[in-house]
Structure formats: C-alpha cells, structure tokens
Amino acid sequence: MLSQLTVAGLFASAMFAIGQVAAHDGAHAPTAAPAGTASTGAVWRFTLSTLEGDRFVRSSDVAGPVLINFWSLDCPPCIAELPRLQAFSNTNKDWTVLLVATDSARDAKRFLDNRGITLTSLRAGTDARALLRAAGNPSGALPYSRAQHQDNPCFTKLGELSEQDLVKISAVCGNSVGWRADTP
Amino acid sequence: MTSGEKRIGDGKLRFAFGAAEHKQDSFYELATYIGKQKQYYAEASYQFPAVDWLVTTGLNYRYEDLRSNGSTADGVVVNGIDNYVYRTPAFFLQGYRAFMDDALEVNASVRYDKHNVFGSIASPRVNALYHHTPKLSSRLSMGTGFRAPTSFFEQDHGILDTIRVIRDITQPEKSTNVSYALSYADDRLAVTGSYNFNRILNFAILDPGQTDAAGNLVTLFTSSTQPVTVQGVDINMSYQLLPSLKIQAAAEAFNYKFPAGTLVFARPKAKGYFGVDYDRGPLEMTAKLVLTGPMDLRKFHDDGSGSQNRFNFDGSPKKDKSATFATLDLRGEYKFNKTLGMYAGVDNVFDYKQSDKESFLFVDGQGGEDVTHLWGPSRGRYIYAGLKLAF
Numbered sequence: 001m002l003s004q005l006t007v008a009g010l011f012a013s014a015m016f017a018i019g020q021v022a023a024h025d026g027a028h029a030p031t032a033a034p035a036g037t038a039s040t041g042a043v044w045r046f047t048l049s050t051l052e053g054d055r056f057v058r059s060s061d062v063a064g065p066v067l068i069n070f071w072s073l074d075c076p077p078c079i080a081e082l083p084r085l086q087a088f089s090n091t092n093k094d095w096t097v098l099l100v101a102t103d104s105a106r107d108a109k110r111f112l113d114n115r116g117i118t119l120t121s122l123r124a125g126t127d128a129r130a131l132l133r134a135a136g137n138p139s140g141a142l143p144y145s146r147a148q149h150q151d152n153p154c155f156t157k158l159g160e161l162s163e164q165d166l167v168k169i170s171a172v173c174g175n176s177v178g179w180r181a182d183t184p
Numbered sequence: 185m186t187s188g189e190k191r192i193g194d195g196k197l198r199f200a201f202g203a204a205e206h207k208q209d210s211f212y213e214l215a216t217y218i219g220k221q222k223q224y225y226a227e228a229s230y231q232f233p234a235v236d237w238l239v240t241t242g243l244n245y246r247y248e249d250l251r252s253n254g255s256t257a258d259g260v261v262v263n264g265i266d267n268y269v270y271r272t273p274a275f276f277l278q279g280y281r282a283f284m285d286d287a288l289e290v291n292a293s294v295r296y297d298k299h300n301v302f303g304s305i306a307s308p309r310v311n312a313l314y315h316h317t318p319k320l321s322s323r324l325s326m327g328t329g330f331r332a333p334t335s336f337f338e339q340d341h342g343i344l345d346t347i348r349v350i351r352d353i354t355q356p357e358k359s360t361n362v363s364y365a366l367s368y369a370d371d372r373l374a375v376t377g378s379y380n381f382n383r384i385l386n387f388a389i390l391d392p393g394q395t396d397a398a399g400n401l402v403t404l405f406t407s408s409t410q411p412v413t414v415q416g417v418d419i420n421m422s423y424q425l426l427p428s429l430k431i432q433a434a435a436e437a438f439n440y441k442f443p444a445g446t447l448v449f450a451r452p453k454a455k456g457y458f459g460v461d462y463d464r465g466p467l468e469m470t471a472k473l474v475l476t477g478p479m480d481l482r483k484f485h486d487d488g489s490g491s492q493n494r495f496n497f498d499g500s501p502k503k504d505k506s507a508t509f510a511t512l513d514l515r516g517e518y519k520f521n522k523t524l525g526m527y528a529g530v531d532n533v534f535d536y537k538q539s540d541k542e543s544f545l546f547v548d549g550q551g552g553e554d555v556t557h558l559w560g561p562s563r564g565r566y567i568y569a570g571l572k573l574a575f
Contacts, residue, residue, distance in 0.1 A: 012324065012364035012379060019316040019366050042318075047371045053428030053464035105463060110522070126422050127369030133318040134370075138286040 043151045044135050048122040051101060051109045057122055059151050065173045066096040069161070070124075070132060070144045073103045073111055077160035078143040082117050088166050089119055095170075096120070102128040102142065147173045185225075195232030198242075201225065215345040217254040219266075223247065229276075240278040247271055250334070256345050265349050266335045271300040289313040297330070302356040305330050323365045331357040333388035335405045344403070346392055352406040355386040372424040377417070384412045387446050412442040428464035433457065440483075450484035450506065450559050452477045466519040471512065479506040479559050493549035494557060502546055506559040509536050517572070528569035535565035 045059045046068075059066070069085055071078035082099075089097040099121040101108035112121055125131050129140045136156050137144045147155040147169045154173035157165060187200035202225040210217045229242025248270040253263040278293035294308040309327025316322065333356065335349050365378035387408040394404040418436035425431050434457040440447065454477035462469040482504040485492040494502040515529035538544060538560030546557045 015364065015366045015377065015379075016314075016322050019314075019320055019322050049424060049427035056427050106468075125369070125371040126374030126424065127367075130319055130321075130367075130369035130374075131371065133315065138315070138318075 042136065042153075044146070044148065044153065045151050046125075046131075046135075048100065048125055048131075051105045051112075051121045051123060053105070053123075057098065057120065059148075062096045064094050064096065065147060065149045065154075066098060067145060067147045067169060068098045068100060068135065070100045070102060070128075070135070070137070070142055072101070072142050073107060075142045081143060081161045082112075082115065084161060084163065084166060086117055086119060092170060098122055100124055100131070149173055192230075193232070195230055198227075198229050198231070200227040212345070214257040214259075215255065217252060217344060219250060219252040221248065221250045223249075234279075236281050238280045241276065243273070243275055245271075245273045252344075254344065256347060260347055262344070262347055265346070266344055268334050269300070270332055270334075272297050272332070274298070287315045299332055299356065302330075302332055302354075305356060305358075319370050320366075320368050323363075323367070325361070325363045327361055329359045329361070331359075331388075333357055335390055335403070346403040347400060348396070348402045350394070350396075350402055350404050352404060353386075353388065355407055357388055357407075358385045359383065360385075374422045375420070377419045380414075380416045380418075382414045387412045387442075389446060391445075408443055408446050410443040412446050413440070415439045428462055430461045430463075432459040432461070444486040444488045447484055448556070450479040450481050452479050452506075466525075467516070468518075469514075469516045471514050473510060473512050475510045476508065476560075478508055480504070481506055481557075481559065485557070487549065489549075494546040495548075496543060497545065497547065502557060503542055507541055509560055510534060511536055511561060519572075523574055525572040525574070526570065527572060529567075531566040531568075532561055532564055537561055537564045 047056050047058045049056050067085070067088070069078075069081070071082070073079075085097055085099070089095060097119050099112070099117070099119050100123075101121055102124050105123050108121065112119075132138075132140045132144060135144070135146050136153060137146075137158060139158070141158055143158075143160055145155075145157045145161055145165075146153055155169045185200070185202040187198060189196055189198045191197075202223075204223045206219070206221040206223075208217065208219040208221075224247040225244065227242060227244035229240055231238065231240040233239070248268070250266065250268050251264060252266055253261075255261050274295055274297040276293065276295035278291065280289070280291045282289050289312070291311045292309070294306060297305045297307070299305060307328050307330060309325070309329075311325045312323070314322045314324075333353065335344070335351070360383045361381065363378060363380040365376055367376040368374065389404075389406055389408055391404045391406070392401070394402050396402045416436060416438045418434065420432070420434040422430060422432045435454070436456075437454045438451065439453075440451065456475040456477075457472070458475075459470065459472040481502065482492050485494060485502075487493050492502055492504070496502065511531075512533040513529065513531045514533060515527065517525060517527040519525040538558070539562070541560065542557070544557045544562065545553065545555055547553055
C-alpha cells in the first residue's frame with residue numbers, strides 16, 4: 001500500500017507541477033473588489049452562448065459599456081433585482097445588459113419568460129464557478145454584477161444591485177446621462 | 185425529515201430530525217421474509233466565524249432497529265436471525281478557510297462516532313482546492329470513513345434463506361480515500377483529469393454455504409482479512425462546439441486488488457464515453473456512446489481455487505475474459521408550448537446483448553445453478569416515446 005500511495009503522490013505532484021508551469025504568468029485568482037466599488041481588476045473576455053442556443057455572444061462584439069449580471073433561480077436577491085436590470089436596460093439604450101444563468105438553460109428561460117424579462121440571457125459555459133472566478137468573483141457567491149467597457153472592469157458588486165448602484169454604474173462607466181431612480 | 189435554523193450572534197444554530205419506518209414482505213422462489221425497520225436521526229450544529237476560519241461543530245445521534253421473521257425454501261420457520269439494533273452518537277468538527285487571496289481553499293473535518301457494536305471510530309478528512317489561475321485548479325482530498333455492516337444489507341436477493349446467521353464480525357468496514365484532480369475550464373472547453381485511490385479494510389462477507397457441527401446449512405457473516413483496493417484514473421472533456429451543440433468525451437481505467445469472493449460482480453478495466461448534446465429552442469437531442477473494455481472474469485469470479493469453476497449447460501467452461509462492446513443511446517425531446525412536449529428515444533441502438541455471446545446462466549463446480557454470470561447488457565434495443573405535461 002505504501003508503494004501504491006507513493007506512486008499516487010508522485011503522480012499528483014507531477015500534475016500539480018504541470019498546473020503551476022501552465023500558469024506561467026504566476027497570477028493567482030483576481031481578488032473581488034469590495035462590494036459596489038469602481039474596480040481596476042483583471043480584464044475579462046468571454047464567449048458564451050445564449051439560452052436559446054442560437055448564437056455566441058462575445059465581449060468583443062459589444063461596442064459600448066456592458067453590465068453582466070450572474071443569477072440563479074434559488075437566489076432571492078438575484079430574482080429581486082431582475083426588474084431593476086430590465087428597467088435600466090430599457091432606459092439606457094447605449095448600455096448592453098447581459099444576464100448569465102447558472103441554472104439549466106431550459107429552467108432559466110422558462111423563468112425569465114414567465115417574468116417578462118427580455119434581456120439577452122446567456123448560459124454559464126462549461127463551469128459556472130470558474131466563470132465567476134474569471135469575472136472577478138473568487139467566492140462564487142450570487143448575485144454578482146460586473147460592469148465593463150472594452151473588457152476592462154469599471155464596477156463590480158457582490159450582492160443585490162440597488163437603484164443607487166445602477167446610478168453609480170452609469171456615472172462611473174457609461175456615456176449615458178444615467179438611470180433615473182423614479183423609473184420602475 | 186425536518187430542520188430549522190436560527191441566527192445566534194455571528195453564527196447559525198441548526199437542528200435536524202428524521203424518522204423512517206420500512207416494512208418488507210418478500211418471497212424468493214419458496215423462501216419468505218418479513219422485515220420491519222425503524223430509523224431515527226437527530227442533529228444539532230453551530231456554524232460560526234472564528235478569526236479567519238468558518239467553523240462548524242455539532243452532535244448527532246442515529247438509531248436503527250430491524251426485526252424480521254420468515255421461512256426457508258424448505259419451509260423451516262425462522263425468527264429474528266438478522267435482527268439488530270445500532271445506536272451511534274457522534275461529535276463532529278469542521279473548519280474552512282481561504283488563503284493566498286482566496287487562491288487556496290482548505291476544508292478540514294473530523295468526526296468521532298461511538299457505535300454500540302463496533303466501538304469508537306474517528307474519521308478525519310481534508311480537502312484542498314488550489315487555483316493556479318482562474319481557469320486552472322488542483323483539488324486534493326484525503327480521508328477515512330466507515331460502514332457498520334448488517335447481514336440484512338449483504339444478503340442475496342434481499343431476503344435470507346438460512347436457519348441461522350453466525351456473526352463473526354467485530355470491526356466495521358473502514359475506508360481510506362485519496363483523490364487528486366487537475367481541472368481546466370474556460371467558456372467553451374472543460375477538461376479534468378483525476379486519480380482516485382480507495383482501500384477498504386474488514387470488507388463484510390456473507391457466505392450462505394457454510395455448515396454447522398450438525399451438518400445444517402448456515403450463513404457465516406464475517407470480514408475479509410485482506411483489503412479491497414481500487415485505483416482509477418480518468419479524463420473528462422466537454423467542448424461547446426456551436427452555441428447549441430456540445431460534445432463530450434471521457435475515458436477511465438481501473439485497477440482492482442481483492443481477495444477471492446469479495447467482489448462478486450465483474451467490472452471492466454477500462455471504459456470510454458462519447459456524447460453529443462444539441463439544445464436549441466424547443467428541440468433537445470442527445471446521443472451517448474459507451475465503450476466497455478474486457479473484464480477479467482476469472483479474477484472476479486474466482487471461488488478461491490484460482491479459477492471460476494463456472495460452466496455452460498453443455499459442460500464447456502465459461503470464458504475467462506469478456507468481450508469488448510459498445511452501446512449507443514439516442515433521445516430527442518420537443519416542446520410544443522409551455523405545457524406540452526413529446527420525447528422519443530432508442531436505447532442500445534446496436535442491439536448488443538450478452539446472451540448473444542455468452543449466457544448469464546452457469547453451473548458451478550458443485551453442480552449448483554445460478555443466473556449471475558453478468559458482464560454485458562441483458563436488454564437489447566429498446567424504443568420508447570411519450571408525452572410530457574408541465575403545470
């Protein structure tokens with residue numbers, strides 16, 4: 001048994017070393033910015049398919065500022081902020097608002113259709129947790145929002161977005177006149 | 185089962201209670217079995233932050249009580265020969281912490297069980313997750329566990345056909361597990377390679393072919409003196425080829441080391457998988473191909489003599505190695521609207537059946553017959569269709 005575990009240990013060590021070599025820039029996971037702050041964190045480029053499966057949406061396809069919101073069906077604050085995000089998108093035409101569902105595409109689409117949410121909604125790729133880390137959320141908690149312009153982050157928040165947050169996002173990142181707090 | 189939580193200070197207090205009662209009324213050929221089992225479970229735990237750790241500690245209590253009666257195939261009435269009462273209070277402690285700007289996550293735990301039959305058992309475990317980059321991670325897990333076996337769960341066909349069970353078992357099954365995985369995941373590609381090691385000590389064995397001093401057929405419930413060890417390596421890949429089309433491929437290989445008579449059913453040394461998933465709008469389609477490598481039937485069916493001692497009804501010996509075979513399953517589903525959908529599929533498209541290559545019936549060295557020479561699919565091509573209603 002000792003020799004078997006020794007071989008196993010050597011194998012695991014070799015794989016770990018490969019992982020370290022592959023991470024040639026030596027970068028650790030980017031630290032998530034404190035909630036609701038302007039951020040100068042890592043660049044994040046993405047290619048994710050829509051819930052309908054009809055096309056890929058790439059970060060490079062989006063010309064202006066983009067707000068990406070990660071949500072889940074079993075996350076009450078995620079559900080609560082969806083109407084605010086819809087209203088923000090309806091009012092701020094120069095912004096692109098994208099929802100990223102961490103549930104199955106079918107369940108997420110059914111839920112959004114029932115709630116009248118028409119925002120472009122994306123699947124979370126092959127690994128939702130890895131996607132969240134790459135987007136600047138190492139804890140993987142939800143809801144999580146990230147605003148960026150040409151792949152560079154300008155705002156991140158772990159937690160429910162308030163009306164004040166959306167005003168701040170617009171001021172920090174966007175070119176629009178901002179989102180009025182009295183918009184439902 | 186019911187549970188509840190309450191915030192106390194910075195922490196969370198949780199209670200859980202569960203109760204279950206099972207009744208079984210079975211027969212197999214001419215033997216009958218009636219069993220009643222009660223199970224109760226209670227747990228109290230408190231989770232709180234301590235410096236940089238998230239700590240969970242608690243107590244639980246588990247109670248199991250089985251009573252049975254029945255009759256053997258010969259009509260002999262038997263009462264309570266597999267009765268048992270297990271009472272297991274336990275204490276557990278778990279801590280979680282992230283280091284190096286959340287690049288390293290560590291979860292360590294230990295539980296201490298005091299079993300009324302098998303005594304005190306400590307089960308430590310540690311899990312570590314290290315993110316080389318946001319897309320590349322290593323996961324290491326090591327720990328031990330145990331199982332308190334009962335003759336009820338080891339028996340053939342789910343009922344006893346014996347006049348007496350001789351309990352020669354004083355130790356629980358104890359497992360040692362080590363696993364390591366290296367994973368890469370980006371928006372479209374995910375690949376994971378892993379190594380797994382499992383060793384079980386005191387593997388429980390129920391041998392219905394023993395005789396007592398008077399020559400009566402009895403069942404011996406005992407433990408293996410040698411460990412059962414399974415090692416495996418595997419690699420899994422998933423790629424989003426198109427927005428609506430995902431392909432998956434996987435391969436796994438195993439090494440088994442065990443004394444004769446402990447692992448009754450054969451297992452392959454290697455398996456391969458290939459799958460395609462299409463999901464666009466109302467239409468979903470899947471295809472899955474499974475390739476099963478040969479199994480060392482002589483090793484798994486060894487009766488202690490170094491050979492299977494299994495024969496076909498014409499007297500020819502059973503094969504020592506099974507054939508390599510492939511199965512293909514297809515399925516499609518279409519949603520007409522929010523309420524109505526239909527589905528259809530074909531399992532085992534190639535119609536591969538073990539019985540076309542080698543019968544699952546056999547005669548052993550003592551002339552006894554059985555139906556458990558199993559290594560391949562027993563059901564051939566299967567076509568199905570249906571409607572789905574959602575409200």
